[in-house]
Amino acid sequence: MSSSSGSPESWISSFCSLLGHEYFAEISEDFIEDDFNLTGLNSQVAMYKEALEMILDVEPEEDEDDDEDEEEEEGDESIEGEERITRNRAAADRRHQRIASDLTITESSAEMLYGLIHQRFICSRAGIQQMSEKYELAHFGVCPRTFCDQVRTLPVGTSDVPGVDTVKLFCPSCLDIYVPPNSRFQTVDGAFFGRTFGPLFLLTFPEYDLSRKGQDVIGTGRSGTAAADSGEREKINGMNAHNLAPGLGKGKVYEPKIYGFKVSERARSGPRMGWLRKRPADIQELDEAAHFHPDNENSDEGSTINGISSRHRHAKAPRQNGGSPMSVVTNGEI
């Protein structure tokens, strides 16, 4: 966010405004300047130093040998000699070519580096906050599944290693991933978002009403609703029960019918995939620890599976933000 205070033509903001880069957040320069955040990236990116300078819009410092060349040439210029000029021109041409080809290489490794930093940045406090603003405005699109009813999605990768797969959209409502509808995103590497961001987002902002449509949000601006009274809410396994796959369950599973009659699962063409979209009618059925406990009243194992006994967990008042270590406040809410 601090990058927005910089010149509007910064590399980062121009990169993020490119077609197909709509999902990217603008990484703050502070984050990039902290070497700790870049640990290990120098071995993953070619021309790391140049790429980093390009991202930060630092005037490229010529390497020592280049500097010498330049000084020499500057010196040459003061002496007027035709021979010199032609030689200079040839040298300049050569240098120009080299710089041009270097630039494209640097440009692509800068993009790679930016992507890899981006993967880390959006899991940081400032980054996830910025992504939540983009999420609220439905910048990442909506779920194509009919029963999810246009809920907003999050960009994720299926791998943390670049070059494996392109970016996908994670729908928190059906806990599934989809190919972005526009083909321009098929050139964006999934590793630039990483596997972690999507699920981490859900845990960081437990108060979001995931079942809200993207359309509504755009219509009404971003006025937080629903989560107004976060006092007593049904919890399941550390998540608000209403936020655990609200797009699944009874009435949201497609039932194949022919002339109004359900197709039997005994038919060869019968339904086989219903389980993928099912959700127990009573969500507390998923509290495995609680179910395990009564059967093993005397066994210590039952109560130590999660470190805390399930009974205790229910008794305790829910902590602010679900006890997330990253206490970030949902935008415009609480």
Add this chain to the structure above:
Amino acid sequence: MPSLLTQIPKHTKYRHRLHLPAQDPPAVRYILPIQAANMDDFNSETDSDYASYWRDWFISSRGNEYFCEIDEDYLTDRFNLTGLNTEVQYYQYALDLVTDVFDLDCDDDMRETIEKSARHLYGLVHARYIVTTRGLSKMLDKYKKADFGKCPRVMCKSHPLLPMGQSDNPNVKAVKLYCARCEDIYNPKSSRHSAIDGAYFGTSFHNIIFQVYPALIPTKSTERYIPRIYGFKVHAPAALIRWQNGEKDDLRKRLRKLEIDSGFADDGEIDAEDTEDEDAMIEGTQEGGEIANQA
């Protein structure tokens, strides 16, 4: 270039029947670069030499890619149209337009209304036609070419979709797309398709096609996305996924008892299920490994 709409013959009844047998799709397709611009150009008297079919124009116009062409024979058999006369305004004129025998002189507004009715009528007949043998095979060809798009779900690996409606009554829900691999329904990507009425395809067609062509049923995959944070499964979704896998195993056991092919990719392998169970057990004992945002 004569305008599109003037290509609809108004004076010469049944002219095209001289050239083409009804069963064959017409060889000449319209090219319609000026379609939109000439929408009100209906009354110009230019005659054209094109073998002109309203249906041909309709299915090749933009936004109507999901429709197949209804045979002339099917349209002219009144039995197939039973009940539609109450559903469609100016039913007779609309039918005349669809079958290319329209020759009423009327003003532009009237023509526009009749044109709209004709499209509606065509859609409703289409829903009936695509469940006939010929209709199914035409839609099958389009399915094989993935004319209806591909499943957006990553694990379905771009499986082709089929159009479907959530209701058989018109003006209830727009068309949706059915993926036979994940057995779920999706919204069309493009807004020009999401405006099409779902009743033009009906609730049954996509299920009938797999009963008629059982060889088309794709093998189902148990592959799925598992939310992870730094490689660790997230507790709440993981518990749901375990529960869903339990449902799936129950289904497979039921089917095995009945000796019915469940159609999963790894079917018939009892080992497969055993390893899944083992997985579940390992997951169960390592629950501390899941990130639980405990309250």
